[in-house]
Amino acid sequence: MTTSATHADVTVPALEVEDLRVTFAYPRPAVAGISLRVDRGQILALVGESGSGKTMTARAAIGLLPETATATGSVKVDGVEVLNRSEKELNAVRGTRVAMIFQEPQTALNPVQTVGWQLRQALRTHRRMSRRDAHQQAVELLRLVEILDPGQYPHQLSGGQKQRVVIALALANDPVLLLADEPTTALDVSVQREILDLLLRLRDRIDAGILLITHNLGVVADIADRVVVVQLGEVVERGDVFDIFARPTQPYTEQLLAAVPTLPSPQDDPTVDIDPDSADPESADPESADGEAVTSPAVVQVDNITVRHPGRFGSAPRTALAGVSLTVHPAEVVGVVGESGSGKTTLGRTIGGLITPASGRITLGGKDIARLPRAELRTVRRTIAFVPQDPTASLDPRFTVAESIREPLEIHRLGGRDQRNTRVAELLDAVQLPRSFANRLPHELSGGQRQRVALARALSVEPMLLIADEPTSALDVSVQARVLELFAQLQRDLGFAALFISHDLAVVEQVADRVAVLRDGTLVENGDARTVLSAPRADYTRALLAAVPYPDPVRQRAGR
Known part of the structure; x- marks a missing residue:
């Protein structure tokens, strides 16, 4: 692994797309004349709704268009034409000149091989080198992305660590172009921040061009240099990131920016780091939001529940929830937030009766569900419904x-x-x-x-209670805005209570009356949504808020 470009002519664009058209059997083209350029050392964000042609444009650059696609125009990577080339010609470009960072790292990694082995294979596929040299370079690559143990398997890594390995694989043969297709969509906000920081450092270190495909305009504001906005396969606006956000010229761009949920400005210092010892037990008091107890009868009362998952291969059980207490009142939306592994989904599944707690009590409509006869339990469970992440x-x-x-x-x-x-x-x-x-x-x-x-x-x-687990995380920003508006309207009209689970704090702020913050299975803060999200008591909550990218490049970069 070298730390500078290995391809000679740095004046040649990393990617140059001219009048790209991609069509299928149906009448409307998937890509209708897109042109763009990514220079070395530059991050170009390609943004738009689902179906806008973003991913098809990226796939054309790496020769991965579907067999049923017909493509015309020109796509050059480091000066080499890649459109409509043979598989042999494309293999000479993939990895060595262009590499892709996929949205879901789990699908890009072999579950039965160590990450070090996978990097060695990537290196030896395109270069003649000994196993020893390949091992040394694999270790260096992993260190570059802050993974220290090449002997780990994918299942032993967190989501953010898996994405770091995928980035290392992409860097294995010094590409001049990185295609990053929604690289942080599946990650929580703090891990997302780490990956974005890593991309910036690598951009500066290896001088590669990066085509960033995303629907998250906060991410665009954070790291992009230039922006190309696409709609229905066509470019509708392009320009410097500061100009696009400050002075959009097209109604479609204005609509995308207006649809982005934003958080209130925290009153406390938002630059604090996440500290394992920062949980403030007093701030987890459910009645601390406004100093007065809520007296309405509870739809759900969770009292000091603990959930343990069995260990793998004889290892000790893992505590997923530790002494969590929470109340959901009629017609109330409680947002549950936290990082991956914090226990959010486990809490929802336990309340929904899909997981049995090791200790503690859950009452639904005043009835202890652990003590109900089977027939009555079936009736009670009918009053709980789930909205999944992936419909x-x-x-x-x-x-x-x-x-x-x-x-x-x-x-x-x-x-x-x-x-x-x-x-x-x-x-x-x-x-x-x-x-x-x-x-x-x-x-x-x-x-x-x-x-x-x-x-x-x-x-x-x-249902009396709706449990929505990341219901909008897979949706682009404008569709997300419409679904959130619909959710809020239905909740007002029908009056159901809801547990809204999300890693997106800005989304939670849109719909929640109260917010509960989980960390490592422990409730660290619980209170009125606006209070928790604008003046949090716990350092951990402040750190989560600080990690959320704000859709304004001036404000976002001032906080870096």
């Missing part, structure tokens, strides 16, 4: 929209056929989908439309 995985691909929404009614034997069909129509109206969508299959819907169907399905049984 594609939760909707049966063989079921129509109507069948998916109707299924919970059939499982719980609610109403007759006509009543169920009427309920489906009412729910489609409620989630603002045309009734004609009733006969569509999930693959015929967009991501936002599938999430609306998942929401309608969850509401079909009129």
Whole structure:
């Protein structure tokens, strides 16, 4: 691994795309004449909604367009034309001139080989070198991305560590161009900040160009030099990152910027580092938000629950939740935030009856669910519904929209056929989908439309409590804004209580009445949402807030 460019002519752009057009069998082209340029040492952000042509443009640059695609125009990487080239010609470019950092690192790593072995293979694929030299360079690459043990397997690494390994793999053969396709979407805010810092350091160290594909405009404001905005396969605006954010010239760009959720300015110093000992037990008092106890009866009361997951291969059990207490009142939305592994999802699944706590008590509507007879427990569980992170995985691909929404009614034997069909129509109206969508299959819907169907399905049984686990994390910014607006409207109209789990604090601020902050299975802060997010008591909460990128490059970079 060298720390400077190995390709001679630094005046040649890392990437030059001219009039790229990508078409499939359907009438509208996926990419309709996109042109852009990425210079060495520059980060160009390609932004737009799902279906705008961002990923297709990147795939063209690495020769990974689908076989059914027809591409015209020109795509040059380090001066070498890559469009419509043979696999042999493309293999000479991949890895050595261009490499890709994928959105989901787990899918890019071999689960049965160590990370050091995978790096050695990447090095020896494109270079003639001994196993010893490959091992030494693999260790150097891993150190560059701050991974110290080449003998670890992917399952032993956190999400952020896996992404660091993927970045090391991308750097293995000194590419002049890095294609980063949503590299931080699957990561929580603090790990995201670490990965963005790493990309900036590597950009400066190896002088590579980076094409950053993202729907997160906070990330764009944080690290991009220039921005290209695309809509329906066409470039609608381009320019310097400061100009785009301060003076957008196109309505579409203005709409994207307006859709970004933002946090209130913290009153405390936002530059504090995350300290393992920073939890403030007193700030976790659920009644500390405004100094007065909430007296309305609880929908859910969680009292001092502890959850332990069994260890792997005979290792000791791992404590996922440790003495957590939480109350959700009628018509209240409680946001649950924290890093990956903090216990957010475990808390939701435990309240929902999918995990049995080792100790503690959970009451739903005043009933201790651990003491209920099986028949009564079934009735009580009907009052809890889930909205998943990925609606594609939760909707049966063989079921129509109507069948998916109707299924919970059939499982719980609610109403007759006509009543169920009427309920489906009412729910489609409620989630603002045309009734004609009733006969569509999930693959015929967009991501936002599938999430609306998942929401309608969850509401079909009129639950007392809705548990939404990262319900908008897979959506682009404008679709996310519409789904959040719909969620808030339905919650006001129907009056259900909700547990809203998210790693995106700005999203939580949009919908939550109260916020509970978890760290390593412990509740470190709990109170009124605006108070917690603008004047947090716990250092850990302040550190989480400081890691959230703000969609303004001037403000964001001033805090670096």
